[in-house]
Amino acid sequence: MIKKVLKLLLIFCLFGFHYAEAQTTVTGTVTDGNSGIPLAGANIIEKGTSNGVSTDFDGNYSITISDQSTTLVISYIGYVTQEVAVNNQTVINVSLVEDASQLEEVVVTALGIKRSTKALGYSLTEVGGEEISTVKTTNAINSLQGKIAGVSISQNATGAAGSSRVIIRGNSSLTGNNQPLYIVDGVPIGNRNNGSAGLWGGSDGGDGISSLNPDDIESINVLKGGAASALYGSRAANGVIIVTTKSGKGQEGLGVEISSSVTFDNVDTSLTDYQTEYGHGIQARKPANIDEARDNGLSSWGARLDGSSVVQWDGESRPYSYVGNNLDHFYRVGTTFINTLALTNSSDKMNYRFSASDLTNEDIMPNAGLNRKTFSLNSSAILADKLTTTVNAKYIIENVQNRPRLSDAPGNANFTVANLPANVDVRTMNPGANEDLTERTYSTNTFSQNPYFAAYNFRNEDTKNRIIANSTLRYDITDWLYALVRGGVDHYTIRRTAVEPFGTAYKPLGGINETEIRYSQIDADFMIGAEKDITDKISTVAVFGANSNSVKTEQLNLGGNDFIVPGLEDIGNTLTQSRSISDFGQRKIGSLYGSVEVSYDNWAYLTFTGRNDWFSTLSAPGKTSPNDDFYPSINTSLILSEVLEMPDFVNFLKLRGGYSEVAGGAQDPYALSLTYEIFGNPVNGQPLGRVNGGTVPNANLVPFSKEETEIGIDARLFNNRLSLDLAYYSNTTTNDIVDVSTSVFSGYNGAKANLGKIENKGFEFLLGFTPIKTEDFTWSASFNGAHNNGKILATNETNSDVNLDEPRSRNVRITHIVGEAYGTIVGVSYERDNNGNIIYEIDGDGVPLAVLGARKILGEGVPPLTLGLSNTFRYKDFSLSFLIDGKFGGQVFSGTNTSLYGNGLHKVTLEGRENGLSVTGIDVDTGNEFTTTVAPENLATYYGRINDIAEEFVEDADYIKFRQLSIGYTFPKSILENIFLKDVNISFIASNLFYLKRSVDNIDPESAYNVGNSQGLEYFGVPSARSYGFNLNVKF
């Protein structure tokens, strides 16, 4: 492969040289300095004269000159004009360099304002739709992983319909939301997590951003820092991701586009490496009878597998030998079909794009999957002179079947499958239920579920109906002044049914929960914008506007326990029932904002923005403290390459810097004053009343504020072959909303206050490199990376630790500690003497049991360093691109490995199975060193204690993953012309192919069971899968 590339490189280098015969006139070729492609129509003028010619179609020219010492001026629109002294040369080949400063790249910035990239005093990254629609994922935002410096995406082990965690420039809030604000076509959409797994299990309910169809996305712009996002004021603290969906603009006549992709997912068994030599059993022997088999359902502390007959959980005798990888046996080949039909049309008065899309996924988890249908209509029209309108609407219907349970064992198929002994074939447990509907248990531990019962008999399904619509009306008052009104709505309803069926071993009569979640957000802007040259050197771009945003949420819950008629899963068929409305809330933000950019001579730009937000959540009758806050920012961009003498290899150099104050922490409504409630059931007909909630309201609470300073360089070098974008930022969150520690005697279990403080400092780089660019072959590469140094500066009034989640093993927890990074992993350590030797207590059988040491810091859950490298090769009609990404510096606690140690399935536990394990340590009673041999039958006891020591299972989460591969072929136009097709592209796609580096064994380091603030905990999520498939795109 590498050899071939080098060969090609060599050939193209040779083509780059052109030899010409010596003549009296000067001849030569003018080419593009980047690609070597000849430039037709370039002007060659003898300096100071009117003598001039143009290049022909092949870029050749011939000019007769009067003076051998004259100078030729070669110019071409969009390129830097070059002057060449003739100096008796007869052949002068010129390669022109693109004038980066003249390339008016326009990008969408905050509030949908389109701006020249030159003027931006902050970092903004745009990702084209192709990046998202080529290798598609069920949640389109996951396609950004590894592609944008400073944007860390965690897909985690939440299943195909699960949520993603997107963090930009580190976490801003200790316990609040840290995910960015999503703007689709100018208006915000909701991105709430509608359920997640925790300590006691559960499943991921999906998030808001996953509703978008990857084929509808034109571009995604990421406003990373506060300077970029300040115009969103109090909602900007976590950065802003602006999604622009495709329109019919630019289409000539009716266009039809069909995109089809199919991908297959296979559970990645290369991640696991279990011992397969010793089987089910206890005390180094196989189960003697069915009771022993069932009492120790997941114990792999048996004898060496010898092919003899052994009784298993169901009383059947089977060979005592390795049955193959149970992950392979249980998980199926997942499939995802995404089909999109798009119709586009455009005339001089209007254009539209209509698309209908169907995504059908069967998850690798049996009986789980989702179907998402998306209908999208984007249209714009010129209604009258100077009056244009845009109307965009999306309707999304999403059905999810059986969101898999994660984390704790009950209902979690993953738990059992990952822990089964080598000689127990998971397929013997299929079907999961007996004829009388009761669970076919394999263990007397009723909380270890039969995985087929979990997959096929548990229900956890939901339907989401969502409409995202917005409309813009723009009136151009003069050629430099316009007014714009924009309104948008995001409304969805999720109807969910979750059933623990009749017959569930741990809940024999079962139960049902019926839930309806409603969310709506309405957003309206009124804006006036001006763009005017004040003098011939000074110009200004200004926008002033007002915004109103309101959000309403509620959740209706019906619960029923103990089914009466078996198998009838209806709420009316239950003995005890409950009902409630939760999460009810309405809130509004009203805002005024303005942005003024002043530029001087096209090289110096200065932009001020300001936004004032008024909060309903801070409003109450008679309240004297303000219910509003002001968020300013300033940023500047200096195009140094325009004004300073630069070395030849510098084509463009920009220096930028900004300062901003933004805010975050969506304020809960009704939090200012105490409310009451009637609760429970009446006593003797007398209703019960009490204070609502255990939190002391704080009338003075405000959103946290975040200040950020950012500087950066944007450079293009070596004929624009190399581009470099560097950014350094430093931000501080102050007044983060935290729980003040409250004495139990106060009657309340918490009080909120603005006390938290977090600092994030970091740098980002984006290196673009085009080593080869010719007519037929291009190789471009992009390398990005970011390092964020996050630190907790204050937690609350006493700076005590803030405890976040713990996994079911309960020996480790994510904790915020002052002075440490965000989300420290704190867990039970080994007790050691001064020399670091492990201290043991010797039990009655002489087995050394490691003494549980204090909980201490074992790692940090958020990797500080992220890197991404993508390469794209194009040869004629073929393209090949791949993406490699990595995260470094973080750790993960592996619940799977904890369990594998305890159950004797981890390879480490092989040592000593025959002759005993030699253990040396310090005896806690005597303080003396001992060496003893743990007999094979006592290994389970020995490892059972190590099981409790989290230190053993916190490992580096570093990885380098071969994330994406696509090999595409675009059919040549010459072929297509005859068959009415405009464009046909077919690609082979693959994702999550393999790891180039991975530190932790048996698990995917990116497999936290939720996307909340407690990252770094792995506990029996859905295992990772490799995907591969095809993508076909046809345009008529």
Next chain:
Amino acid sequence: MRNSIYILLIALLSFSACDNGFEELNVNPTKPVQVSVANKLTATQKFMSSERYDNWRANLIYQSTMMQHISTTAGYWSGDKYTWNKGYASSLIDRYYENAVKSIEDVMFQLNAEEAPDEMKAIARIMRVYIYSRLTDLYGDVPYSEAGQAFISGILKPKYDAQSVIYPDLLKELEESAAALGSGTSGFGAADVIYQGDQAKWKRLANSLMLRLGFRLIKVDPSSSQAWVTKAINGGVMQSNDDVFFFPHDDTNNRNGNSEAFDADGNQRLSKTFVDWMQATGDPRLPVLARRNSDESTNPVDLKGLPNGLDSNTLEGATGETSTDAFAEPNITNIGQMNAPMFFQTYAEVEFMLAEANVRWGIGTDAEAHYNAGVTAAMKVLSMYGDGAVISDFDIADYLANNPYDSGNAIEQINNQYWAATFLNEYETFANWRRTGFPVLTPVNYPGNVTNGTIPRRLTYPESDQSNNPENYAAAVAAQGPDELTTRVWWDKQ
């Protein structure tokens, strides 16, 4: 240009009130800003009975076993072995302060704000006294003057008040409350699910609680104790089982916490101490309170108590039994029903205290009559557990005939009866045992116990307060002594 200025002006005008309607919007339409104080009173009464959590841990696991009403071989029943489970020990504080205390302080605040009639305040004040007395009796110094007021007065970290300060205030509150009560129906009416607003009953309760708290002072301040007891008796105490202070549970959504614990646990047996005491006297309560675990037999000859302080290893050596199936357990068909009443103070207890007052100080009339009335009431009141728990007048008379008042050993006899009469209200059993030393209990000496083989004298504070309220916690420990099971509360003077 002019157009644009107009548009700009219109825009600014239309948005000038960026917070229009915000104050109304920020009012939760699903939660009221206030509810009737009557509804809160009902809830507070329910909170006094509390829930499974603390009844299981503080009442049953700790106190019922320390008082040798209950015994068990289960290791987590810390009170049976005098081991220390800090979470169990603090469970009453953990539940009471966030429910009963928070609620009664809110009730008082509202009654004062609404300038409610004194009789309503008096009823709330009596309940408040009961709530804090249960807390201070079990833990000693506890937050009182600043407790449960995080919202009302912004105190997130209340100071602990010395029991020597709390007690006089509780007694003063009872005196004033009794004085404020008349004879009609309270403004609370039926919302008072304990006495249905009967002011006279509340007044008698105020004096009965005064009698109880007055007696508590007997070791630390005997003259004051005598004065309060006298005052209480003169004020008029409970007169019959119609006056019993209890919370009425039902078997659907307001279940008795002890019964829920029995339902969920199953490790509890009746203590040998208790069963032997009843068998020795031919007590007709035995088959009502106990049944054999194995076959639910209530025949007294089948009923055998399990010694305290055993575990599954020591069981056989101590009793000859390999399992606890052969021993008596609480007869849940009577006393473990979900709708069982939760007793706070019974008429029987009052009669026993009247007897003791007469013996000690010659207050009132004939101690023997009070003793007989107490025993009778204690047996009769069991009928509130249901038809299976009715003890006949004949059996009572028979019992009294066989176990007549013994003036030579009156204090012990009376308080042994008090011990039997407060079965399952272990808060009161434990307090009265510490006050009187009766019944004389033989401590267990389980390996690893934290009391050096002595019966605990109090339970301990929540660990959380060491980090959430460190200064006040430290001050309390400095004043009262180490936060341990063996530390005595102020009135429990050695």
